[in-house]
Amino acid sequence: MCIRDSSLKDVTESIRKKADDHIIKIANPKTYEFEVARSTLIPGILKTLASNLTNKLPIYLFEISDVIFKDDTENGSRNERHLIALQTHRDSSGLEYIHGLVDYLMLKLNVKNHETEGYCIKQSEDSTFFPERQAYILFRNKPIGIFGIVHPEVLGNFECHFPTSLVEINIEPLIEYFFEGDK
Numbered sequence: 001m002c003i004r005d006s007s008l009k010d011v012t013e014s015i016r017k018k019a020d021d022h023i024i025k026i027a028n029p030k031t032y033e034f035e036v037a038r039s040t041l042i043p044g045i046l047k048t049l050a051s052n053l054t055n056k057l058p059i060y061l062f063e064i065s066d067v068i069f070k071d072d073t074e075n076g077s078r079n080e081r082h083l084i085a086l087q088t089h090r091d092s093s094g095l096e097y098i099h100g101l102v103d104y105l106m107l108k109l110n111v112k113n114h115e116t117e118g119y120c121i122k123q124s125e126d127s128t129f130f131p132e133r134q135a136y137i138l139f140r141n142k143p144i145g146i147f148g149i150v151h152p153e154v155l156g157n158f159e160c161h162f163p164t165s166l167v168e169i170n171i172e173p174l175i176e177y178f179f180e181g182d183k
Contacts, residue, residue, distance in 0.1 A: 014157040015042050015128045039067050041084040041168055042128060046150075046158040049088060053160060058089040064171070081175075086166040093149040093163035095133060102137060102147060102167055109178045116141055128154055137169055139177075145169030 038044065045061055052059055062085040071078045085101055087094035102121070103113075112118035117140065124136040124146055134148025147167035155164055 015040070015046075015154050039069055041065060041067060041082050042166065043158075045084050045086050045166065046154070046160065046164075049086060049164065050158045050160055053162075057162065058087055058094065061086045080170045081172050082168055083171045084166060084168045086164060088160065088162045088164040090162055093133070093165045095147075095149050095165040098147050098165040098167050099135075102145075102169070105169075105174075109174050111139070111174060111177060119144075124148070127151065137167075139173050142173075144173055 041063055044065075045063055048061055048063075049059060052061075062083065064081065064083050066079045067082050068077050068079055070076060083105075085098065087097050099121075106113070106119050113120065115138070119137060119139045121135040122138055123132070124134045125131070126134055126146055126148070128151060129146070129148035130151050134146065136143045137145035137147065145168055147169075148165065150164045150166060152161075155161060
């Protein structure tokens with residue numbers, strides 16, 4: 001969940017997104033500190049990065065956590081387990097390392113690089129990332145993640161001025177696929 005005073009801005013404007021109908025607002029939160037459930041891990045990891053910029057570069061961060069989306073199920077929402085990883089460096093975006101991390105994760109989960117039976121990478125156009133330096137991660141022709149160089153405006157919103165790349169991926173379909181192979 002996100003903190004109330006900046007919650008909607010964190011999950012929308014600070015990462016160059018528009019508020020949409022998928023954002024879940026919490027009615028009558030127990031502590032009033034939280035009012036919006038997060039639908040992406042990007043603002044959280046960028047806040048963590050901003051708090052650690054006094055440390056020696058490069059900085060590598062990751063998190064595995066749940067995000068929440070509205071849907072048509074009985075309770076009106078669903079959780080997904082996401083992995084996010086980030087690298088920031090003084091001189092280089094490190095996009096090749098983030099791309100390599102995606103490939104290594106797929107290798108370790110025995111997911112082959114195949115458009116319909118495994119995973120593939122396709123160019124994306126997401127405003128959070130630098131144009132033409134980003135890609136969707138598709139698994140069995142369905143998007144499960146994105147990676148790229150974070151747009152300088154987004155980094156500026158978190159008071160970071162070093163090149164940064166990150167990946168966010170829904171790992172649930174990959175874990176299910178991995179354990180299907182054990183049967």
